[in-house]
Amino acid sequence: MKKNITSVLLFAFCFLLCSNLYAQKNSITQVKLTDFDLQSEYLVNDAGSTISTTNYKSSVYWFPVKVPSTVLTGLVANKIYPSPYLGLNNMLIPDASDKFNKEYNLEQYSFIPNQPNPWKKPYWYRTTFKVAAKDKGKVFQLIFKGINYRAAVWVNGKQIADSTQMAGMFAEYSLDVSKEIIAGGENALAVKIYPLDEPGFPDKEQLEAMGPFYLNGGPTGDIGKNVTMLCSVGWDWIPPVRDRNMGIWQPVYLRTSGAVTISHPQLKTDLPNLPDTSIAKLALNLTLTNHTGITKNGTLSVIIKPENFVGTAVQFSKGVGVNSNSFKQVGFTADEVNQLIIHQPRLWWPNGYGRANLYRINLKYTDNNGVSDDTTFVFGVRTVGSTSTDINGYNRRDFYVNGKRVHLVGGAWVPDMMVNRDSARYDYEMHLCKNANVNLVRIWGGGVTPPDAFWDAADRYGLMVWSDFWVTGDTQGEFKGSPDWPLEGNVFVKSVISTIYRVRNHPSLLVWTGGNEGHARKELYYAMRDNVIAMDGTRPFIPCSSGFAKLPAGWEGAYPDNKSSGVYSGGPYAWKDPKEYYKLADAGKDWVFKDETGIPSQPPYNTLAKVVTNLTWDTKLPFPLNNTWGYHDACTGAAKYDEYYSDMVSRYGQPTTMVGFSDKMQLMNYTGYQGIFEADGHKLNETGGVMLWKLNSALPSVVWQIYDWYLEPNAGYYAMQNAVEPIHIQFNQDDSTVMVINRTFKGTGSLTAQADVYSLNSKSLYHRSASVNLSSTGTTSIMPLKPVLGDINEFCFVVLKLTNALGKVVSRNTYWMAPNNDYKPLNNMDNANLATKVIKAERGYKEDKYSLQITNNSKRIAFFIRPQLMVEGEEVMPSYWSTNYFSLAPGESTTVTVSAPTAKIGSEKPSVLVSGWNVKEQDVVLP
Template identity: 70%
Template sequence: MMKKIVRLVAFALISGVIPCSLSAQSVKQVKLVNFDLQSSSLVKADGPELSTTQYKSPVYWMPVKVPSTVLTGLVANHIYPDPYQGLNNMLIPDASDQFNKEYNLEQYSHLPNDPNPWKKPYWYRTTFKVPAGDKGRHFQLIFKGINYRAAVWVNGKQIADSAQMAGMFADYNLDVTNAVNAGGDNALAVKIYPLDYPGYPAKEQLKALGPFYENGGPTGDIGKNVTMLCSVGWDWIPPVRDRNMGIWQPVYLRTTGAVTIGRPKLVTDLANLPDTSVAKLSLNLTLSNHSDTAQNGKLTVTIKPENFTGLPVQFSQNVNINASGSADVSLDAAKVSQLAIQKPHLWWPNGYGRANLYRIRLQYTTANGIADDTSFVFGIRTVSSKGTMVGNFLRREFFVNGKRVHLNGGAWVPDMMVNRDSARYDYEMHLCRNANVNLVRIWGGGVTPPDAFWNAADKYGEMVWSDFWVTGDTQGEFKGSPDWPLEGNIFVKNVTSTIYRIRNHPSLLVWTGGNEGHARKELYDAMRDAIINLDGTRPYIPSSSGFAKLPAGWKGSWPDDQASGVYSGGPYNWQDPKVYYKKADVGGDWVFKDETGLPSQPPYTTLAKTIPNLVWDTKLPFPLNNTWGYHDAATGAAQFDNYISEMVTRYGQPATMVNFSDKMQLMNAVGYQGIFEAAGHKLTETGGVMLWKLNAALPSVVWQIYDWYLEPNAGYYAMQNAVEPLHIQFNQNDSTAAVINRMHHATGVLSAKAEIFDIDSKRLNSFSISHIGFADEGTQEVIKLKEALIAAKGVSFVVLNLTNAAGKTVSHNVYWLAPGNNLTELNNLAPTKVDVKVLGAEKGAAENKWTMQLTNNTGKLAFFVRPQLMANGEEVMPSYWSANYFTLAPHESITVSVSAPVAKLGGVQPKVLVEGWNLEKQWVGLGTK
């Protein structure tokens, strides 16, 4: 018999909606979590019967926590193995019949008469109670995201069908007032339909070094749907077997009065830039009357600081609404003086200032009490863009609050089975901020993320570049067809819904028509027009690649009608830093490079979790086997092969798996340092540089600065250092040290010092220069080192330090060099040690933080020092270090801090494990739980 699942679980904040208790009948929003799941292949009842509280099932239904895709639910119930691990995905049938036959996957279907368990719909079912006191109230059932189609029944009544609910990126607000039983039990049944066209994946990545992967499958036919295109497989993610069909975002029951507040739009205007002393706000919303009597009420608006102290602003307006009608409300600073905010606290992106946030609360009250009550967070800021021709290339630049921002970030890809929750989004956005990332790009073949992502981006000052769901691999730029998606109306409806959902977030910087391609003209025009008409507050560019040219006569970027001015195309393999400097000097597509990167293996800490069978297949390069291939070593075989061979050439053949991992971290550090320092070298002449990519969809060995387990690799800290607001760096192409100021304010007087050490830690040369200073952002070359390095023999270390007028080190950087890049002498670097002193500890409700000083009191250089925060015998992930994988010259010290979520500390006293290339391990106790 079916387990009786039910109930309401908790009040929830979603899209800023808050529960309220200012009247006997409060506005409530309840998250429905506990559902049962089963295939329609086994369930013979239909929606009217399944959505009754009396339904008794002859078959077992599996309990699932929504949000949950079907495959997520089946894995949680141990029907299928965890596809994130090892080669488990090859033990799960695919949504493509042809693919199943080719790989003999039909044998694994859990349905006795269905070799493909994803062809028929699945049912989600739950029951819930509604208090008797809510009789006469208005009820809405809100689905924040389903995939791919859905039909809904409540208490035997059909509320929506699969023609109304289609596409992965729309949310659905269903009126269930006439179906809900107030004062009793209620039943909800949701029929989830699979993708109309499941897509045919490329060949599986079953070789550690194999052919280049066919992104989106050989024909790109997944593009016939409006869905997560990469669910059919890409060169960094295997096919998701059910294509993520299911209820992938939360479901809410919302209880209000007769009038509801809809589609609020808040615009902040700094009309007198550069003067920011006054911000003028405008507010638009719709009030809908769901009753057959006129409503005479009052709209109350309250604005107060969210993350800083300050007095709230409040005002009210009388608004009358006809029976069964609606009223559009439009308020601005010319009509309401309170909407002119004096001395506003501006929202600034990471690295340019504080991400100040306000909360606006909207309440509509009638004689019967509060009818509706909603709130959301916003930031006061303006964004804009311009395109400038540089040679034969258009360069795109972006501005926030009138100040130019140099974009440093990368592409963001979805979790393989869209399983991220609000805590995970917070951790990842915090990791991005800690790495000095200021831009996260939502890649067009993935998903527009849930509200929790945007809330975290707002909080951490992460600008977001949002592609719509178009790629050249499915819409005809490379393969696929411009006729896809087949149902343009679904695409347009999903676009419209997405704009309404996320347009109030200050983090959203720019809309993009797609990834390396375009939708067909009627969809392209509809998307562009919707962005202008429904938002109109931020730029739009046609594509994430300037190489994808718009056909003649198509409208370009908005508002300047120019081309995109940004360029993908890599390189995606490991490059010597000199290469990046040469590219930046030439300009070309590096005037704004929005996709480049390198294979970036995680540290040994998480390698065994990613590759559970760490046994070398001796027919392959050390240390590979085919599990490496499945976890992305095979996807760009040439890139990974180059990555390994360059490591062996520079640092020598690794002796062990640990040694291999350590040498790969050297490759990561040098590679990412080269990318971002080369772009910084041309700071004022380029719009930005972005990685392919920042994060991982599953445990992976390529293209990431932190892995699926939230473990940063050395490249993460190289990026953190390279794009710090004030930075000293070394141009390996011309052997010049330079200072980079990314800030829009004066630096004061600075001094720079460069030292050169040999492999025995003997100081060969020292150079200093003082009286450096900047009034605004810019670069200055300060010390020429070419002649001194020519005279050096073997491996040399270049140690750079930048200090302020008080003598405090504000930037520290180290390079290791050798003629012909023969760095094998590093294998014999003399051992040394560092002394660690804990300077302080801070205990917080959400995070704990420690500050410590590491000092090299010896005459030997301490190379590639890696402290780790440890609890219960494992590294705490995430941990937010202010610096890591650093090198200390003899008698040099560094002060670093680390923080971590309290929830990840396990209630124990953590310790710090200090390791390094030439250090013995040492453990350091910390001062607070």
């Protein structure tokens, strides 16, 4: 018996050893190069051929940086400059514009001796890396996912690319370095990054709270001469980024493969029998490239398997030969390959409409030397489409997923000020969006098309993505700038093609647009439109994200219907009484599809001190402001922060403490976002959607966000979460009726709606219930409250609740009403008592999750209850709450859940801090 065991173990060892040797022989690797050194050409006079040698020594100190990293990010990390995110630190860093530096005396801060502008010359990035001897004879590709603005590359003393070949912020570059790589030894890489061709001239800095409107893109919009992140010169929500984000802003990889490589794979999915979705047909096309002078014959193998659900994999293979030093286009359709027909497919649905089911495809090319190349990516089985309808002279754009119309709710997503984001951060932000019941994230045209990790997260969380190309009316001539910009059309076109290749397989991508509130010149407009049709062809293209810009006569419009965009920006961007949004929605017009509106939305108190690092009141300004607020966007521009502030004071009373000020601003946030989304929702089948300007922030900011730069949601986030939940009860503020909204594709079943009206001291003034049953997507009014509220001439609460046949609460909602919008009586509410009980605690590999029961044990309404997940006195961010800033009627109880990344909680014991407008704080320790 012992002998048999020994034999088995020996066989297993030999098998594993041989398998490992085979895997090493045929391994395909893609190594991320991260550890670089950085220095300015002002200080380094050596040539690239010298810097890119392994024995290079410099008499100048080089700064260690982690790539991806812009130059400014690297210098901040090395403490050469302070963090521009904080306070007024950005005014301690010189700008890329000489004229601007002189205006603000920023030249004094240049770290380069006798050079007032440290950004005028290129910067060098240098690294060394080893390549195994076993990889001798392999094909090596150096992949740059994104540089800004131009680059020249040297490997082991030889130049691979120059600054005419690598230009623009949005193109991906794959450089063949097979002849230059030394297998079995040390290798050196030097990258020379050039600044923007035209740095752009920023507008005057926002150095005053309640200061003037910032001219987006600067006074002339000349940043638009480049193909870059246009907002890096400053917008009314982001200050100028001093180096304009020059650098290596996306990862760099060294890819090792065999002689034949796979590139540009595209997988198209079709549901040919809609509305029947029982059969899906797939089509695959890709390019095989032979890098040698010998014809290669091999086999292309394809495996398709479920990614996030249990199911059966399918596979097939086909022999394919590729001539020497050439490429071959390879394609398969379901008519040719039975395995590309999927019966009963698990479809990818947007958030709120179903599960975001994903599949993974593996592609492998094998020749007589083993595996030459393989690649894999995730996709979803789904179709998207669009139509337009004329509504009283306004074209409304409608979108469809899997043959069903979807109502879009979400908003614009903007890049970090210094494009500092990683895969974890993208996951956190997209998870926050999903948790808010957002189903659409818009990539705004003045920002960047985000890295792959963003798209992967959007796919996972079921978030549709609306992707603008890099055009805005503020730089391309609609408002200012020029249609002649960007100056190098070829750089723009190359970036368009590269971006389509990169993101076209993501199921989250819903629509391409030709830019934001403006059009590129004709040849660039058609470069976008025609390449989307030719290289993608599976999703719509609309001319721009705006109703402002009209296409010139004779230009073709949206694809495929050749109509206008059918979406409208223009705000309002300032805080409005909820009744105003109902007037806009009822009038229709540009609210048939509103793709930009929003309100100033200040963070809660616990992150406010991080946004405005100096909270000392300047008594020349309204309490508690100082001019640091202005730099973090408290201005009188489109956001009209001054009106936001004065409306808060007139409604809720003058604050006397910073905490009170912050709490009252959260009441403004909640009612503002509630008004936007409920006004749109009550016209659910008559509008295409409503989108915020904006969801997030580029730096710590006090305006236009549902969660802040620190990932802290404000009360408006939870107002949106509630207002766009799948089945929702609400009070319509145009006709004072209670309405139930069904956003799903399924019937609601039998529901009971309940309406209660309470006085300030929680005396019951009205109670009524009614039955409701919606068979499909739509709305229904179930009871009028106007006669009731017309007889109440005092402050009151309207509390709504919707329960199913089992008595489970499906939706709850609370409003506070007062004659003449005088909500100051809230300041005198009697206290309520809460009891919080932990129901369930789950420790996960990636996330921890907790369920709590919160009960109002008193005879008073518990108003604006806010639970926070805490570790060692600090709130865990992000935290994903099922509800927050909610209210409980006397004796009412509710169950709430919260989850957070396990890494954010760590080994410490978390707790939940429960507070509220009129409740005593309690700290509940979690198991």
